Amino acid sequence: MRHRRNTTKLKRTAAHRRSLLANLACSLIEHGRIRTTLAKAKALRPVAEKMIGLGKRGDLHAIRQAVAFLRQKDTVKKLFNEVAPLSKDRQGGYCRITKLGARMTDSAPMAVIEWVDQPIVEEAAEAPAAVAAEPAPVVEEAPAAEEAAAKPAKKKATKKAKAEADAE
Structure with missing residues (x-):
C-alpha cells in the first residue's frame, strides 16, 4: 500500500x-523564475523550499547539505547570500506556481514557478522607454540603392556570358 508515500516519480x-x-x-x-511543466513545478516546490530553509539557517552544515544536493558552489553562494535573506521574515511558502495552459506541441500543462519574495525586474517595460529617449540614427540610403542597382546588372552580365560560352 502507498500510505503517506508522496514522491512524484515523473516516470524517471x-x-x-x-x-x-x-x-x-x-x-x-539562478534566474528567480522558470517555465516548466506543471508536474515538474509541483515536484520542485518542496525541494526549493527546503533549500531556502537551509539558506535561512546559514550554518556550515546547511551549506554542505546544499552543495551535496545542488552540486554547484556558485549557485549555493547565490542561495545563501541573495535569495534566502529575502525570505528571512517568511515562515514558509517561498514559491509560487502559476499555471500557463497547454504547451503547443504536446498539450502538456505548463506552469511558471518563481520566488514569492523575489524583486520584480521589468526589463520589457524599461526597454521601450530607453529606445524612445535615444534619438533615431540617421541612415543614408542613396549609396545602398546604387550598390543594389549595380549588383543585379553584374549578375545578368555573368549569366549572359555563361550562356554565350555554352552556345559556342
Whole structure:
C-alpha cells in the first residue's frame, strides 16, 4: 500500500529524478523564475523550499547539505547570500506556481514557478522607454540603392556570358 508515500516519480528512475530536481532548483535559484511543466513545478516546490530553509539557517552544515544536493558552489553562494535573506521574515511558502495552459506541441500543462519574495525586474517595460529617449540614427540610403542597382546588372552580365560560352 502507498500510505503517506508522496514522491512524484515523473516516470524517471530515482537517480534521474534527483538530478532533474537538482538542476531545476539551480535554475530557479539562478534566474528567480522558470517555465516548466506543471508536474515538474509541483515536484520542485518542496525541494526549493527546503533549500531556502537551509539558506535561512546559514550554518556550515546547511551549506554542505546544499552543495551535496545542488552540486554547484556558485549557485549555493547565490542561495545563501541573495535569495534566502529575502525570505528571512517568511515562515514558509517561498514559491509560487502559476499555471500557463497547454504547451503547443504536446498539450502538456505548463506552469511558471518563481520566488514569492523575489524583486520584480521589468526589463520589457524599461526597454521601450530607453529606445524612445535615444534619438533615431540617421541612415543614408542613396549609396545602398546604387550598390543594389549595380549588383543585379553584374549578375545578368555573368549569366549572359555563361550562356554565350555554352552556345559556342
